[in-house]
Amino acid sequence: MDSCESEDLEKFLMNVDQISELVKELNSADVAAQEKAVEKADCLVASMEKEKASKRHIDRTVINHNPPRGSSPVNAAYVPSESREDFMRALDKDAEERRMRRQVKEKQANALKEKGNKAFALGDYEMAVKMYTEGLEQLRDMPALYTNRAQAHIKLEKHKEAISDCEWALKCNHMCIKAYVHMGRAHLGLKNFIESRLCYEKILDIAPEHETLVKDYLTRVDLEEKKSLQEQTALRELNDGKEGAVVIPELLRKLDRPNEHNLYYCGGIELLTQAVTDSTGQTLFRLNNGFSVIAGNKNIKSCLAQTSKELHSEELSVSVLRLWKMVCSGNEENQQLLLQCPSTREQIVQLLTSTSLAVQQECLTLVCMYCQTQHGRRLVTENLDLLRMVELLMDCVCKEDKSGTMALAILENLAGENKFRIQSRGSITKVFAPPFEHLLENVAGSSQDLLPCLISVIGAMSVDEVIITKLASREEFWKSLFSAMGWCASCEYRNALYPLLGLMINIASNQTPIIQEYAVVGCKKCVDLLSDPDGGIITRAAGLLSVVLPKSPALTQEIVQQGVVKKLLRILKGKGQTSSRYSIKALAVCTASGQQACEELIKLDMRLVTMRKLLGSSDELVVGNAALCLGHCLVVQGAAASLLGTDCVMLLLRLVAGKANRADVQQNAAITLGKLCRAEPRHIVKLRELNGLEILHSCMKLIM
Numbered sequence: 001m002d003s004c005e006s007e008d009l010e011k012f013l014m015n016v017d018q019i020s021e022l023v024k025e026l027n028s029a030d031v032a033a034q035e036k037a038v039e040k041a042d043c044l045v046a047s048m049e050k051e052k053a054s055k056r057h058i059d060r061t062v063i064n065h066n067p068p069r070g071s072s073p074v075n076a077a078y079v080p081s082e083s084r085e086d087f088m089r090a091l092d093k094d095a096e097e098r099r100m101r102r103q104v105k106e107k108q109a110n111a112l113k114e115k116g117n118k119a120f121a122l123g124d125y126e127m128a129v130k131m132y133t134e135g136l137e138q139l140r141d142m143p144a145l146y147t148n149r150a151q152a153h154i155k156l157e158k159h160k161e162a163i164s165d166c167e168w169a170l171k172c173n174h175m176c177i178k179a180y181v182h183m184g185r186a187h188l189g190l191k192n193f194i195e196s197r198l199c200y201e202k203i204l205d206i207a208p209e210h211e212t213l214v215k216d217y218l219t220r221v222d223l224e225e226k227k228s229l230q231e232q233t234a235l236r237e238l239n240d241g242k243e244g245a246v247v248i249p250e251l252l253r254k255l256d257r258p259n260e261h262n263l264y265y266c267g268g269i270e271l272l273t274q275a276v277t278d279s280t281g282q283t284l285f286r287l288n289n290g291f292s293v294i295a296g297n298k299n300i301k302s303c304l305a306q307t308s309k310e311l312h313s314e315e316l317s318v319s320v321l322r323l324w325k326m327v328c329s330g331n332e333e334n335q336q337l338l339l340q341c342p343s344t345r346e347q348i349v350q351l352l353t354s355t356s357l358a359v360q361q362e363c364l365t366l367v368c369m370y371c372q373t374q375h376g377r378r379l380v381t382e383n384l385d386l387l388r389m390v391e392l393l394m395d396c397v398c399k400e401d402k403s404g405t406m407a408l409a410i411l412e413n414l415a416g417e418n419k420f421r422i423q424s425r426g427s428i429t430k431v432f433a434p435p436f437e438h439l440l441e442n443v444a445g446s447s448q449d450l451l452p453c454l455i456s457v458i459g460a461m462s463v464d465e466v467i468i469t470k471l472a473s474r475e476e477f478w479k480s481l482f483s484a485m486g487w488c489a490s491c492e493y494r495n496a497l498y499p500l501l502g503l504m505i506n507i508a509s510n511q512t513p514i515i516q517e518y519a520v521v522g523c524k525k526c527v528d529l530l531s532d533p534d535g536g537i538i539t540r541a542a543g544l545l546s547v548v549l550p551k552s553p554a555l556t557q558e559i560v561q562q563g564v565v566k567k568l569l570r571i572l573k574g575k576g577q578t579s580s581r582y583s584i585k586a587l588a589v590c591t592a593s594g595q596q597a598c599e600e601l602i603k604l605d606m607r608l609v610t611m612r613k614l615l616g617s618s619d620e621l622v623v624g625n626a627a628l629c630l631g632h633c634l635v636v637q638g639a640a641a642s643l644l645g646t647d648c649v650m651l652l653l654r655l656v657a658g659k660a661n662r663a664d665v666q667q668n669a670a671i672t673l674g675k676l677c678r679a680e681p682r683h684i685v686k687l688r689e690l691n692g693l694e695i696l697h698s699c700m701k702l703i704m
Helices: 003-026 031-056 084-121 125-138 143-155 159-172 177-189 193-206 208-239 243-255 262-275 279-287 290-296 298-304 313-328 332-340 342-353 357-370 374-383 386-399 402-415 418-423 425-441 450-461 465-472 475-489 494-508 513-529 535-551 553-561 564-572 577-593 595-604 606-614 620-633 648-657 663-679 683-689 692-698
Strands: none
Touching: 084 125, 084 143, 125 143, 143 159, 143 177, 159 177, 177 193, 177 208, 193 208, 208 243, 208 279, 208 332, 243 262, 243 279, 243 290, 262 298, 262 313, 279 290, 279 313, 279 332, 290 298, 290 313, 290 332, 290 342, 298 313, 298 342, 313 332, 313 357, 332 342, 332 374, 342 357, 342 386, 357 374, 357 386, 357 402, 374 402, 374 418, 386 402, 386 418, 386 425, 402 418, 402 450, 418 425, 425 450, 425 465, 425 475, 450 494, 465 494, 475 494, 475 513, 494 513, 494 535, 513 535, 513 553, 535 553, 535 564, 535 577, 553 564, 553 577, 553 595, 564 577, 564 595, 564 606, 577 595, 577 620, 595 606, 595 620, 606 620, 606 648, 620 648, 620 663, 648 663, 648 683, 648 692, 663 683, 683 692
16 A cells, blocks of 8 residues: 555545544534534535545636625535535435445445455465455455455565555454554564564453463564574574584584485484484574484384384484483473474374383373473464373383373373363273273272372363363262272372362262262261361361262261261361361251251350350351251250350341341341241340341341
């Protein structure tokens, strides 16, 4: 777009704005404002006619600014005194004609945009640019055409043209996020790292909710800048003739020789691995096509594919894997190049099936190195066959040797990635669950360190709602979990008990009827664990009770008879916030199940001192359940009378009148206060003293 076209577009947009303002003023109810608008319209039409005439010829007419009175206007066709209604009709007609013409142009521009999009999708970027350009000839103020053309220009490496298009898009719409995205990419292509960062940071000013996306873009800028600096340093050292820099291209030339013995390649690769000692060596390996040299060698390719019958194939495979680890360690660009090669990504997964322990361990070491960073994990999830790789990793885990430890380290790192969890949804019950269940049912024969790590993996995977639902609905899963809980509580595998209980709490929170079949045995074990010397175990045992008991009232009655109320009350008298949260919830379930639990609580906690203390907690979950538990106990004869003279009414009224984040806190407090006054009317006296009747009245709908 030349400067004349730019100027015309800006004038056109300015005129559109002026006409829009005139229409508003002409439609005003104020007569003075209408007259002013007519004068402005006269001036605007005159200026537009003058500009139009000046483009055709030079106007040499001398204008008399002070004509004599009574003189007629030069342009007889234009009558300023024309009625306002006629002028408005003419203006409306003109606006309608403009609107219709714009609709036609918009339709044509959109059709050309779609053609451009199809060409872009097919990789024909020149044609895409042509279509977008023709679209802009129809409609010059359409931001999408500019941003789409910018994207095509970037593919053609015409970064300056892309930046210009983005600037025009922003003139049309200064809030256009796509314009800043593509401008950032274009500046990155020109290695203008500062400008690229500024473009991406500008997105946060417009749309702060895109913080994650912007963070990803900024990371790419950092990686590209790092790569550029590394290449400058490497080339400088190579040009200076430094010994360490010169030897790498020489070794790669020798390794490029075909049809040599496997030991020849083994030796060359070992020397190359020793030469690549820092980022400069890694960069020179990449700049001298090191990946292509290694991947293109027929001997090396057949060894990695495990089809070679030549001697020393195993040694050559181990050497190549060690070289890959060396050239990729801490070098994001090399990591990406290695996994972008189709043959390489297939070989890495395939080598996990090797019968050679040395090859398998080197392959695991390489994948483990990738999984230690966010960038590396993203490359693994995007490029490798995850389903097949996870199957092989779980096989390694079941072997319970050194390879199993490394396989678990890989899975632990990957399990925290949302993309990995999403891709594992379909395979969770086929690949993960069966070996996990087998280990749980055979705890005595498993490694003491293996089980906690595997529990951690399954726990991280269970963050995903689809995965947790599938696991919670699996009968074999619950059977093995409760079986392992008993083993871990009574033997030397107690280090697995704490994470196991945490996993069970998370999965039991899912609504599933299957757990009821195994809950009786499990809850009895939990009651026993409430007396455990380890405070963490006690907390999680109470947590499991709090999520399992609500699912089975019959089970709750049985657990009450086991003495759970006394144990929960003892925990609540302590100072642990998490344990209090779990314990008061479990106790509320127990007291709701029948009068026996309520009577036992009142007997153990005279005048319900502990419950009243919990009403003042800073944790609203604790407060709400304490109020609920207190209300349950008021069904016991004499319980309400025992609270006369205490601060119970004041505490409950404070909760009713307070502004809790959780509505159930006020609801439970209001209901309990109502029950208290009905069970023992003398509490109403105290309520009146505190002016609480009005407050209680306002919450009557909660009490009812």
